[in-house]
Amino acid sequence: MTKAPRKTAEQLREQKRLCEKEKKPAMQSQKGKHLTLVKMKVAYKSWGFKLDPDDDKQREYIKSQGKAMSQCKMLLADGTVTPLYHSIRTGNTKPPNTSLKVIKARKEAGNAKKRATMIARGLGQRNHYEEETFEALLDVTGLRDVLEYHWVPDGDNVDVALKRENMAAGTYCASQLKASDTTEGGRFNFHVSKTDMETKYKGQLIIAIGFKRVNGKITVTQVFVLSSPDDLPGNSFCPMVDPKRDDGCAHLRIRMDGIEPYKVCKQTILEGVLKVPHHTLDDTCFSLEVNRNLAESTKTELIGFQYIKNALPASTTMTMASDKNKTVDFKLHRAGAALGISAKTASLHHKKADGSYSGFFFGVKAAPDSHKCDWVLVVYLDATRKIVEGFSAIKSSAVYTEANKGKNFRWNKSGQNKGVDYVLKKHKASDLPRLVDLMFEQRGGQQITL
Structure with a gap:
């Protein structure tokens, strides 16, 4: 097994600098130290919150909290409320428009600290x-x-x-x-x-x-x-x-x-x-009104999950996995048989000079319990990342290997996957019922072709 190289002292300093620098979010400068409703609105909007536009409702809500304005929250347009103004201003809560670079740096730092604490206390995985x-x-x-x-x-x-x-x-x-x-x-x-x-x-x-x-x-x-x-x-x-x-x-x-x-x-x-x-x-599983503050990657995954659920043949049902953070995302059931499915959203890869892309990829992480997975169902979204336009179906054993672990699984738009002896075939979204039929028939070698 090849060990991942340790981070250099300079890399560690840069990670710490990012965390400290970006912990306190930027906000537009306001003259005067006294906090007002106008200043709070400007600050929250600069942090990426969509506030309820009714100022009278905002004043009543702030007044009802009975605290200094800096210790108050504001109403959001979706009927929920913001975190405390003070919590965001001091960096204890990140605002919605925090950059991906900063989120990654803070997450890595937090995970490192958590791992050290768990090891010191002799505790194991608690997420399952x-x-x-x-x-x-x-x-x-x-x-x-x-x-x-x-x-x-x-x-x-x-x-x-x-x-x-x-x-x-x-x-x-x-x-x-x-x-x-x-x-x-x-x-x-x-x-x-x-x-x-x-x-x-x-x-x-x-x-x-x-x-x-x-x-x-x-x-x-x-x-x-x-x-x-x-x-x-x-x-x-x-x-x-x-x-x-x-x-x-x-x-x-x-x-x-x-x-x-x-x-x-x-x-x-x-x-x-x-x-x-x-x-x-369906709303409990897929609606963003019920599931708030989701990661962008989760939102795109839900688009694929919902399409699959609604397009299944009448003889097939779908249940989501009960053990989270594992390889299997859901199971398909038919006539007493069940298939473990890992759904992967294809991301564009290898940008060309004209701005187009020549390939796709998805990440292959640790993949715990990958032996319980039968097929990897690749979901292709259109340019808006809102509409499902196609699928590929690959045997799990071709994806979840020791050689692929922790890497990106890449293939060209022409279908060829470098180093693999097959061409990855993309099928139209409307072909999903037929793909599911063939999955249960266990045909097609490493992948399914129609």
Whole structure:
């Protein structure tokens, strides 16, 4: 295995410089130190926020917060609210128009710090516990028998769509799952704040699950159910596991230590499902009104996912993967058979002198559990990156190899992939049903051709 070269001291200094320089966002200069509504509007707009244009509503909302203006938020055009003015001004929260270069530098620095902390504490990957803890909660409370649930695409703000029997036909509750392991005398850290609940998680039911692992098995110890930002006792949600004094989360805490608490938890979740807005399953999975503040790459992926779901043959159904951050994005089901599919959006590659591009690529990362993937379905979007115009279907074994790991998988528009003994065939978007038929027939060698 070839080791990646370490960053030089100069590269590390440059990364640190970027983080420090760009932490405080630029804003237009305003004379005078006194903060006014006009200055706040100018600042928020310069940071890329789309504000509600009604000044009277903005003044009333700021007044209702009962704080200094710098500690207030403003109303956005989509009905949500901005982060605190002070939080953005000091760099603790990044504005929407932060450059990709800065985001990458800050993310790398944050990940390096997180990795060091996790290693020092002897902790492993914590991003895959939501599925395990939720499944354990369904079993112990009996919710599995009365609650319909569907996992949504990886990268969404929503984790799972929930439905109980007395909800309107075809509607679901968007839910965000949080999980934190138990530490003796410590805290649960569910990584959710009041700002999160007012912005990207607005209108969602949050189910926060405290757990411990005993002999390799997940045991749910405490559950917290939140349907509104007002449910939070403070600005962040990090409740003590065993509070010694006043319990600020007593109104939310359900200790899962017997039959009665299980019943209380079940009823609390069923009631919570009715307290938040309901949406169709398609909107819960794909709508940007429900899933806010998504990365641009996720938005383009959702375009492909939605097209695939709506264009499948009548004999085929689609379910999104429950274990996130893995190779398989969704499964296709037909007559008792299931295929694991990795969907990749083709990006343009190799710009020519005339401004056009001669090739495509997609990234191949660590690809955990790639052995569970049967096919890679490549999605081609038009120039606007809004419309699906074609597909390619490749065997997973041709893409997820040790040689490709951590690299870009490239091919020319003519179809030839350098170093590979086949031509990558692009098919029209309308050919998707036939491609799916051939996937289930397992024909076509390394790729499917019509």
